[in-house]
Amino acid sequence: MGREAADMAExxxxxxxxxxxxxxxxxxxxxxxxxxxRVGSDTFALRRAEAACVRVVRVEPDEDGRR
Amino acid sequence: xxxxxxxxxxxxVGNPNCGKTxxxxxxxxxxxxxANYAGxxxxxxxxxxxxxxxxxxxxxxxxxxxxxxxxxPDEQITCDFVLGRLPDEPRPDVVVAxxxxxxxxxxxxxxxxxxxxxxxxxxxxxxxxxxRRRGLPIDAAALGRELGLPVVETIGIRAGGAQALLxxxxxxxxxxxxxxxxxxxxxxxxxxxxxAASIAADMASVAADQQEVERILGRLGLDGVPADTxxxxxxxxxxxxxxxxLILGVTMFLMFQAVFAWAQPFMQAITALIAALAALVxxxxxxxxxxxxxxxxxxxxxxxxxVFLPQIVLLFAFILVLEDSGYLPRAAFLxxxxxxxxxxxxxxxxxxxxxxxxxxxxxxxxRTIPNARDRIVTILIAPLMTCSARLPVYTLLIxxxxxxxxxxxxxxxxxxxxxxxxxxxxxGAFAVAWLLKRLRGANALHPLxxxxxxxxxxxxxxxxxxxxxxVEVFVRRVGTIILALMVLLWFLSSFPxxxxxxxxxxxxxxxxxxxxxxxxxxxxxxxxxxQISIALVPGMAAREVVVGALGTVYSLSATGxxxxxxVAPLIARAWSLSTALALLAWYVFAPQCLSTLVAARRETNxxxxxxxxxxxxxxxxxAAAGLTYHLSRWWLGPA
Numbered sequence: 043m044g045r046e047a048a049d050m051a052e053x054x055x056x057x058x059x060x061x062x063x064x065x066x067x068x069x070x071x072x073x074x075x076x077x078x079x080r081v082g083s084d085t086f087a088l089r090r091a092e093a094a095c096v097r098v099v100r101v102e103p104d105e106d107g108r109r
Numbered sequence: 110x111x112x113x114x115x116x117x118x119x120x121x122v123g124n125p126n127c128g129k130t131x132x133x134x135x136x137x138x139x140x141x142x143x144a145n146y147a148g149x150x151x152x153x154x155x156x157x158x159x160x161x162x163x164x165x166x167x168x169x170x171x172x173x174x175x176x177x178x179x180x181x182p183d184e185q186i187t188c189d190f191v192l193g194r195l196p197d198e199p200r201p202d203v204v205v206a207x208x209x210x211x212x213x214x215x216x217x218x219x220x221x222x223x224x225x226x227x228x229x230x231x232x233x234x235x236x237x238x239x240x241r242r243r244g245l246p247i248d249a250a251a252l253g254r255e256l257g258l259p260v261v262e263t264i265g266i267r268a269g270g271a272q273a274l275l276x277x278x279x280x281x282x283x284x285x286x287x288x289x290x291x292x293x294x295x296x297x298x299x300x301x302x303x304x305a306a307s308i309a310a311d312m313a314s315v316a317a318d319q320q321e322v323e324r325i326l327g328r329l330g331l332d333g334v335p336a337d338t339x340x341x342x343x344x345x346x347x348x349x350x351x352x353x354x355l356i357l358g359v360t361m362f363l364m365f366q367a368v369f370a371w372a373q374p375f376m377q378a379i380t381a382l383i384a385a386l387a388a389l390v391x392x393x394x395x396x397x398x399x400x401x402x403x404x405x406x407x408x409x410x411x412x413x414x415x416v417f418l419p420q421i422v423l424l425f426a427f428i429l430v431l432e433d434s435g436y437l438p439r440a441a442f443l444x445x446x447x448x449x450x451x452x453x454x455x456x457x458x459x460x461x462x463x464x465x466x467x468x469x470x471x472x473x474x475x476r477t478i479p480n481a482r483d484r485i486v487t488i489l490i491a492p493l494m495t496c497s498a499r500l501p502v503y504t505l506l507i508x509x510x511x512x513x514x515x516x517x518x519x520x521x522x523x524x525x526x527x528x529x530x531x532x533x534x535x536x537g538a539f540a541v542a543w544l545l546k547r548l549r550g551a552n553a554l555h556p557l558x559x560x561x562x563x564x565x566x567x568x569x570x571x572x573x574x575x576x577x578x579x580v581e582v583f584v585r586r587v588g589t590i591i592l593a594l595m596v597l598l599w600f601l602s603s604f605p606x607x608x609x610x611x612x613x614x615x616x617x618x619x620x621x622x623x624x625x626x627x628x629x630x631x632x633x634x635x636x637x638x639x640q641i642s643i644a645l646v647p648g649m650a651a652r653e654v655v656v657g658a659l660g661t662v663y664s665l666s667a668t669g670x671x672x673x674x675x676v677a678p679l680i681a682r683a684w685s686l687s688t689a690l691a692l693l694a695w696y697v698f699a700p701q702c703l704s705t706l707v708a709a710r711r712e713t714n715x716x717x718x719x720x721x722x723x724x725x726x727x728x729x730x731x732a733a734a735g736l737t738y739h740l741s742r743w744w745l746g747p748a
Contacts, residue, residue: 049180050556053479056176057558058215060319068341069348069442076445076455076557078348082214085344085561087442087455092556 051095058082059096116165117282118199119158121233122191122223123207124216125173126562128235130154131265132207133170136275140574143265144432146459147173147560148477151183153190160279169201172476176315177222182484183476191226200228203282205274206258207233210240210247211563213331214322217256221318224258229282232260233274238267239563243338245331255325266568340563344439353443364427365531366524368420369504375419383412401665402599409664410595410657413676415587417501417653422576424497428466429575433567437462438559445557451539452546454480454555457487461538464494465531468705472712479556486545488712489722492705493538493698495531498652502696503530505656509677510689533697537729586651594647595657602643602665616665625662635731636691636738640683649703652696686745691738698730 058081068085069078076087121129125147134141137156142149154170171190172183179185193200206223208216223230234249253260261277264270326332347353387408394400431437437459445455456478464471471491478484507523516522598621607618616622625643632642644658656676663679706719
């Protein structure tokens with residue numbers, strides 16, 4: 043991971059993209075970018091390169107609690 | 110140490126958009142700008158709070174920060190201050206950690222980081238009203254026990270909403286008498302500067318803090334994941350890939366239509382009032398220098414600028430409502446891709462939108478852009494957004510030369526032309542950004558990371574305060590700088606007095622007339638006569654002055670007294686349509702606003718960028734005006 047990408051990942055962690063948090067894709071702009079992502083009780087707009095720094099696994103919509 | 114420095118220092122710190130400035134305004138009685146998006150405050154602001162015991166507390170409002178590891182110039186200010194890195198400023202005696210009660214998960218992490226620095230921290234649990242309404246039963250006392258910090262509830266947007274915080278500060282931190290030292294809290298527990306820096310930089314702590322926050326939220330029964338909120342339902346429409354851009358376009362279009370249509374009756378009333386005043390002065394005073402100064406200088410000059418107050422109020426009303434609702438970051442979201450194609454990100458949107466009011470706050474707002482290159486490009490193109498000072502110039506020319514007819518149901522031609530001029534500015538800005546990207550290369554990665562806040566119904570109080578401030582600023586400008594420039598211009602246009610029997614208007618003999626003739630050599634190729642050329646010069650200090658300057662210059666050129674104070678009929682007779690269009694094109698790119706250049710110098714710390722800015726804008730404006738002039742002459746004939 044380059045310095046910029048590492049920096050980006052750190053920043054994402056600071057705004058709440060941390061292990062165990064639930065994320066949800068709320069919206070996607072025309073041509074697929076940017077994304078509106080719910081994390082915790084926040085919504086953040088991310089570009090695809092940023093979103094790529096976040097590793098996610100799918101959870102069922104009705105499954106409660108955190109991974 | 111002076112008494113003022115001995116007063117306890119309180120700093121408001123928190124994530125962006127948690128309501129720090131609203132609390133600051135409540136505590137200090139200030140009227141700093143608040144709005145619903147991250148990054149409204151980009152400078153530190155200081156105010157004073159007088160306690161009931163007669164003591165004083167210094168209160169600092171700082172830009173929002175997501176962590177103590179700064180990424181943007183505005184966050185840097187906050188971190189330097191909290192960590193005590195500023196040589197001539199002590200660390201705050203108390204940190205008020207402001208948290209958004211509707212979003213404790215993110216906001217509490219910063220509180221834990223602040224707590225580790227060892228200074229006294231009091232948590233202001235803000236927006237408790239909203240949190241309760243959303244069914245989040247926050248127990249402030251329990252939160253305080255879990256955090257090990259005092260917690261007070263606040264509602265930043267309600268009068269008296271900071272009462273609990275005020276009482277806490279008075280009780281715990283105020284000096285008992287004015288001037289005497291406060292309780293020596295800061296001396297004992299605070300960690301050293303080096304320690305503070307390493308604590309702030311510790312990345313591993315973010316994850317640990319997250320676990321601690323989860324534990325606290327679990328204990329308080331607040332760890333549920335929020336369901337579908339009203340904001341989410343609005344966003345499903347507003348952020349829709351097709352409906353979203355359509356809504357944005359229609360909103361912007363209606364805004365300019367309304368600015369034109371709704372302001373007309375008010376503008377006519379002000380025009381009539383000024384004309385009546387001019388007639389009154391003309392009748393009361395004998396013809397001569399004093400009459401000329403008042404009628405040609407003050408009323409035709411400054412008065413003709415004042416006419417545009419209704420439009421400016423309307424434009425700001427729209428901008429303030431958009432800012433307060435939380436829609437602006439959504440607009441930035443929708444335009445991000447487009448901005449990406451010219452090498453910028455959606456983060457540049459809000460600084461650019463602020464520039465529609467004035468480029469100076471727009472250039473300051475560029476501090477919220479993390480990427481240094483993006484920030485410079487944003488500063489360079491900010492003046493291409495049509496600022497409100499150019500609105501009078503546009504309105505005068507459109508009102509005079511564009512017929513007031515409709516071109517479709519509810520679509521006026523004049524409003525359409527106004528919209529087109531604004532669009533041309535935006536188009537020009539995109540073209541310049543694209544060119545800079547081609548010339549200098551863009552970074553591969555452009556982070557966006559932009560918070561989309563919860564929508565709020567715009568507060569009428571906030572709108573009222575904002576509008577009153579704008580009216581004050583505008584009237585003060587008209588009453589001071591514009592009036593002064595108009596009187597100066599009147600003076601230059603009246604002296605030296607032409608000798609008896611001078612053929613032609615006396616103004617041609619004056620200093621301004623001669624200077625105008627010299628400048629006209631440069632501007633004649635793009636269709637500007639000497640009157641326009643001379644009016645452009647004071648326009649550098651305040652662009653509205655161009656309107657007033659034309660008023661004065663033409664008023665003095667006119668032979669009869671009957672037309673005094675009315676610019677429009679004068680230029681309608683004196684100019685061809687091509688000249689008017691060329692001047693409009695000139696003002697789309699209108700360079701040479703001194704305060705903008707000074708702001709760019711301050712924010713970039715060099716003369717290089719302001720010089721580049723002035724040069725490229727002059728070139729663009731000259732080219733655009735010339736092209737418009739010659740194309741329209743070819744098209745319309747040299748009428």
